[in-house]
Amino acid sequence: MTSTILTTGQASPNNILRSDNGRPTEPNVLLTGGKDVPDAVRTHRVDRLTDRLKLELGNRYEHFEATSETREVEGRALHVYAWIYRTYVAE
Numbered sequence: 001m002t003s004t005i006l007t008t009g010q011a012s013p014n015n016i017l018r019s020d021n022g023r024p025t026e027p028n029v030l031l032t033g034g035k036d037v038p039d040a041v042r043t044h045r046v047d048r049l050t051d052r053l054k055l056e057l058g059n060r061y062e063h064f065e066a067t068s069e070t071r072e073v074e075g076r077a078l079h080v081y082a083w084i085y086r087t088y089v090a091e
Contacts, residue, residue, distance in 0.1 A: 003052035005061075006044050030071055031055060033083030034062050043078065053081050060088045 027043035031053065041055065055062040064081035071080050 003054055003063075004046055004048070004050045005054045005056060006046070007056050026076055027073075028076075028078060029053065029081055030073060030078040031062075031064050031081050031083070034064070034086070037062055037083070043073065049079060052084075060086055062086055 025045050027045050029044050029046055029049070031037065031042045031044070037055070037057070041057070044053075046053070049066065051066055053064045053066075055064065062083060063085050065084045067080045067082050069080040070077045072078075
């Protein structure tokens with residue numbers, strides 16, 4: 001099973017993200033579920049779709065698992081990842 005770590009810096013409220021080379025890119029995944037996950041960080045661009053995604057939020061990670069569902073958001077078909085659990089960063 002593979003996973004990718006996402007940061008809130010990769011998300012944008014207007015659903016237009018910046019790639020490493022500064023050109024605009026469009027999101028391809030939607031994170032659903034999870035208590036206290038802000039709406040502004042629910043869409044992301046990932047280069048490679050993996051089984052799981054981990055969203056870094058402060059001192060915790062929200063874990064999401066790929067589903068077979070796609071959902072249209074602002075005219076874009078996004079792969080849906082559903083929340084499965086939360087872990088905390090050890091200090």
